Amino acid sequence: METIRADVVVLGAGGAGLRAAIALAEADPALRIALISKVYPMRSHTCAAEGGAAGVIKADDSLEHHFNDTVGGGDWLCDQDAVEYLVREAPKELIQLEHWGCPWSRESNGSVAVRPFGGMIKQRTWFAADKSGFHILHTLFQTSLQFASIRRFDEFYATELLADEGRCAGLTAIEMRSGQIHRFDARAVIIAGGGAGRMFPFTTNGAIKTGDGMALAYRAGVPLKDMEFVQYHPTGLPSTGTLLTEACRGEGGVLLNRNGRRFLQDYGMGPETPLGHPVLKTMELGPRDRVSQAFWHEQRKGNAVPTQWGDAMLLDMRHLGEKKINERLPLVRDMSISYMGVDPVTDPVPVRPVVHYMMGGIHTDIRAATSLPGLYAAGECACVSINGANRLGSNSLTELLVFGRRAALSAMEYVQSGARPGAEAALSAAAVAAQARIRDLMQRGGGTETVAGLRKEMMHTMEQHAGIYRTGDGLAEACGKLADLRRRYARIELHDKTNVYNTDLLQALELGSMLDCAEAVTQSALARKESRGAHQRLDFAERDDRNYLRHSLAFYHPTQAPRVDYSDVVITKSQPGVRDYSGGHK
Amino acid sequence: MGERPVELEILRYNPETDREPRFQRYSVGCREEWVVLDALNHIKETVDPTLSYRWSCHMAVCGSCGMMINGEPKLACKSFLRDYVGVIRVEPLAYFPIERDLVTVIDDFMDKLARVKPYLIPKREQPVSDGEYRQTPAELKKFKQYTLCINCMLCYAACPQYGLIPKYIGPAAIALAHRYNQDSRDGGRDQRQEEIAATEGVWDCSFVGACSEVCPEHVDPAGALQQVKIASTVDWYREHLMPWKKK
Ligand SMILES: Cc1cc2nc3c(=O)[nH]c(=O)nc-3n(C[C@H](O)[C@H](O)[C@H](O)COP(=O)(O)OP(=O)(O)OC[C@H]3O[C@@H](n4cnc5c(N)ncnc54)[C@H](O)[C@@H]3O)c2cc1C
Numbered sequence A: 001m002e003t004i005r006a007d008v009v010v011l012g013a014g015g016a017g018l019r020a021a022i023a024l025a026e027a028d029p030a031l032r033i034a035l036i037s038k039v040y041p042m043r044s045h046t047c048a049a050e051g052g053a054a055g056v057i058k059a060d061d062s063l064e065h066h067f068n069d070t071v072g073g074g075d076w077l078c079d080q081d082a083v084e085y086l087v088r089e090a091p092k093e094l095i096q097l098e099h100w101g102c103p104w105s106r107e108s109n110g111s112v113a114v115r116p117f118g119g120m121i122k123q124r125t126w127f128a129a130d131k132s133g134f135h136i137l138h139t140l141f142q143t144s145l146q147f148a149s150i151r152r153f154d155e156f157y158a159t160e161l162l163a164d165e166g167r168c169a170g171l172t173a174i175e176m177r178s179g180q181i182h183r184f185d186a187r188a189v190i191i192a193g194g195g196a197g198r199m200f201p202f203t204t205n206g207a208i209k210t211g212d213g214m215a216l217a218y219r220a221g222v223p224l225k226d227m228e229f230v231q232y233h234p235t236g237l238p239s240t241g242t243l244l245t246e247a248c249r250g251e252g253g254v255l256l257n258r259n260g261r262r263f264l265q266d267y268g269m270g271p272e273t274p275l276g277h278p279v280l281k282t283m284e285l286g287p288r289d290r291v292s293q294a295f296w297h298e299q300r301k302g303n304a305v306p307t308q309w310g311d312a313m314l315l316d317m318r319h320l321g322e323k324k325i326n327e328r329l330p331l332v333r334d335m336s337i338s339y340m341g342v343d344p345v346t347d348p349v350p351v352r353p354v355v356h357y358m359m360g361g362i363h364t365d366i367r368a369a370t371s372l373p374g375l376y377a378a379g380e381c382a383c384v385s386i387n388g389a390n391r392l393g394s395n396s397l398t399e400l401l402v403f404g405r406r407a408a409l410s411a412m413e414y415v416q417s418g419a420r421p422g423a424e425a426a427l428s429a430a431a432v433a434a435q436a437r438i439r440d441l442m443q444r445g446g447g448t449e450t451v452a453g454l455r456k457e458m459m460h461t462m463e464q465h466a467g468i469y470r471t472g473d474g475l476a477e478a479c480g481k482l483a484d485l486r487r488r489y490a491r492i493e494l495h496d497k498t499n500v501y502n503t504d505l506l507q508a509l510e511l512g513s514m515l516d517c518a519e520a521v522t523q524s525a526l527a528r529k530e531s532r533g534a535h536q537r538l539d540f541a542e543r544d545d546r547n548y549l550r551h552s553l554a555f556y557h558p559t560q561a562p563r564v565d566y567s568d569v570v571i572t573k574s575q576p577g578v579r580d581y582s583g584g585h586k
Numbered sequence B: 001m002g003e004r005p006v007e008l009e010i011l012r013y014n015p016e017t018d019r020e021p022r023f024q025r026y027s028v029g030c031r032e033e034w035v036v037l038d039a040l041n042h043i044k045e046t047v048d049p050t051l052s053y054r055w056s057c058h059m060a061v062c063g064s065c066g067m068m069i070n071g072e073p074k075l076a077c078k079s080f081l082r083d084y085v086g087v088i089r090v091e092p093l094a095y096f097p098i099e100r101d102l103v104t105v106i107d108d109f110m111d112k113l114a115r116v117k118p119y120l121i122p123k124r125e126q127p128v129s130d131g132e133y134r135q136t137p138a139e140l141k142k143f144k145q146y147t148l149c150i151n152c153m154l155c156y157a158a159c160p161q162y163g164l165i166p167k168y169i170g171p172a173a174i175a176l177a178h179r180y181n182q183d184s185r186d187g188g189r190d191q192r193q194e195e196i197a198a199t200e201g202v203w204d205c206s207f208v209g210a211c212s213e214v215c216p217e218h219v220d221p222a223g224a225l226q227q228v229k230i231a232s233t234v235d236w237y238r239e240h241l242m243p244w245k246k247k
C-alpha cells in the first residue's frame, strides 16, 4: 500500500477545505499539506452557491446587528461565542477574498456592493451577481495554485480515519484512477467534506453531498451535533430541485399562492410590504424555516399551485424588469428558462421548498477541534455551532472562510506543539484492515441488495418522515426503517468489480455514509420533543427552552441505533426571546 | 407526465477488460423534460450500474459533465433530450485520453491552468486592515466575462489546434490568464506573458472560434485569445524594435 506522509491532511477541497489549506500554507511554508478530494476542487458544491456571503461592511450596520440576526434566526440554539467570532472575522475574510481577486459586485464608487437577505436587518450580503459561491470557490482554488506546499490528491475518496492512542493520525483513501487504497499519515486531519442533502430525494445539493465527512468522524467516535435540523429552502424549481437563490426575494421578488395572494402575511410575517420595495426581515425576507413552513400550511389549505411535479407556489419577479434581472440574477433567469420553461421576466416561476442545508454536523468547539485529538472539522460538515436551529442565508459561505481558517490555525498549533505521530505497527494494521473492508465489499458475491434499491428506500423514508413537519410516530417508523436499511446494507453486492473509476463502489460507500447520517437525523429528531427553527413537531408544537435549549449529540454504534445525549448551549449576551418577523422594527 | 423512449449509443471502455473502446446501445423510457445526464443516471440506476461518467451539480456550474453528444462538446446536464431526434450518441470529450467510459484524463488541462498563474498578483500590496481595493463597475466589466469559466473543457474538445498540437495551452487557460491581466488590481501580466507568449502559448491559435461557440457560459475565449495575441505582438515589437520603450 502506498503511504503518503504529510503534516496535515485536509479532507475536502470546497470552500472550507481550500481556505484551510491556504491558511496552513501561508502560516508555515514548511508544513506538508495533503489536500484530498473525491472530485476536482472546482467541482465541489460550493460552486453552486448563488446568493452571497454575509459580513458587516457598511456604515449603517454593526457586528451587534449581525450577531442578533444570526442568534434569533437560529432560534437561540447557536453558541453565542462562536457567533461572536464569526461576525468579527467575517469582514476580514471577505476582504481577504477580495484581495485574492474575487469579482465581487461593486457600487459605482468602487466599493463592494451588498444585498438584502432573509432574516437580516441590514444589507450585508456580499455577492458576485448570482454566482457568489462559484466565484469564491474558483478564487480560492486558483489562489491555492501558488503554494507549492499544498499537494493535491484529486479524485481520491477517503474511506476511514486512522487513529492510534486516542489521536487521529491520518486516513485511508481510494485513488479513483487506479482503484488502489492509499494510506495518508499525518499529525492532524481537517475534515471539510460538505453536507448531506442527498439523503433526501428532492434537494439543491449536488451528487457529491453524501455526508462522507460526517460519517468518517462519527464512526471514529466523534458525536454528530444537532442533526435533526435540516434546512428547507423555500424556492427550488419543482422539476429538478434546482435552487433559485433567496436573492430573488432580496431584489424584490414576491411569493404568491394560487389566488395571487402574498400569503406570508397570514403567517406572522406581515403586514404586506409595497411591491418592488422589499423591507428587511419581514414578508419575503423572513427566515427560511418560517417561509417553508408557511408553504406547507398553504398546501394543506388547498392554496398551492398544482404543477406536473407536484404542488408549488409562485415566485413573481416580473416587476423587477428585464434589466435588473439580467444584471443581478442572470443565472436564475437562465435556469428558470432551461429547466422549467418559464421566463421570470414575463411570468411568475413555480417553486417549492427543497432540502438545502445541514445545520448539524461534526461536533466541534469554537477552535474547530473535535473530541478526538488531532481531528478538526469546518464548513457544512461541521457544527460549531453558528447556525443553531436555522441557518440564515449567506452565513454559510462566511462560515467556510472563517472556520476553515480557524481549523487550519488550530491544527497547526497542535502539530507545532509536538504532537507525536501514531505507532507505525498499529496504523499500518488499521490501514490494512480498511483496505480489506473495501476489497470485501468489491468481491462479495451472492448479495441480495443493490445500491440503487436501498438508496431509494432511504430517500423515501426521509422525505416522508423527516421533512418540514414531523411527528413522533413517523419518526419512530423512520428510525426502524433506517435500522433495517443499515442491516440490509451488509448484503449489498456490487455489479462492478473492476478497479478503474468504479462509481458503483463509490456510490455504495456514499450510501453507507448517508445511512449513518440519516439515522442520526431521525434519532435526534425523535428525541427532541419540541419545535424549534427547522425542526417542527406536530405533536410538540412549542419551543421548550426548559428541556431543549440544548444541543443534541448522536454517538455512533456499529450495529445499534445511536445514543443521543445533550450538551449546553453557550449563551453570552442574548437570552432566548421571541422571533419577530412582523416588520415591527420599522 | 410525458414519457418517451430514448435510444442512446454510449462509448464504453474499461482499460482492465477492454482492448479498445466500443459502443453500447441502451433503450430507456425518459421523461420529456429530461437532460442527457438524467438519462445516463436512469441507465445507471436501472439498467447498468457499471456505466461511468462524472457529474455533480446538475445546474451547469461545476463543469464535471462535459462529453461529446452527437459529436459536439456539451454539458450533459444542459443538453435536453427534446432537442435530439433519433439515436443519441454519447462519447467522452475529444482529444483527452479516456480513463474509463465517459471519464477522461484531464491532467493536461490541470497542468496548463496552473502554469498561466491564474491568481491575482497585486499591483500594489494593501493590508486587509486597509479594506478592499476600489474597483468600479466599469473596471469589473472589463474582465468579468472571463471569470465565468467553469473549467468544463468543452473548448479544448472543440479546438482543432489542440487536437493537432497537444502542447498548445488552449482557450480556457489563456482566457483565465487574460482575466487576471485585465483586472485593475493585478500587476502580474509580465509573469504570465512569459508562459503565454511562448511557442505553444497563444501563437498556435488559428482563430476558428469554435471555442467560443461551444462555451456554455459565454466566456468567449476566442475574444481573449485575440486580445492576448495583439498584446503579445505589441510586446514583441517593443522588445525587438523599440528597446528604448521597454518598461
Ligand atoms: C444551491 C446552493 C446554493 C447555496 N447558496 C448559498 C449562499 O448564497 N450563501 C451561503 O452562505 N450559502 C449557500 N449555500 C450553502 C453553501 O454553499 C454550502 O454550505 C457550502 O458551500 C459548503 O461548503 P464546504 O466547503 O463545506 O463543502 P463542499 O463545497 O460541498 O465541498 C466538500 C468537499 O469535500 C470533498 N469530499 C466529500 N467527501 C469526500 C470523501 N469521502 N473523500 C474525499 N473527499 C470528499 C468533496 O470532494 C469536496 O471537495 C448554498 C448551497 C447550495 C446547495
Ligand code: FES
Residues within 6 Å of the ligand: B054, B055, B056, B057, B058, B059, B060, B061, B062, B063, B064, B065, B066, B075, B076, B077, B078
Ligand atoms: S453536472 Fe455540473 S456541470 Fe453538469
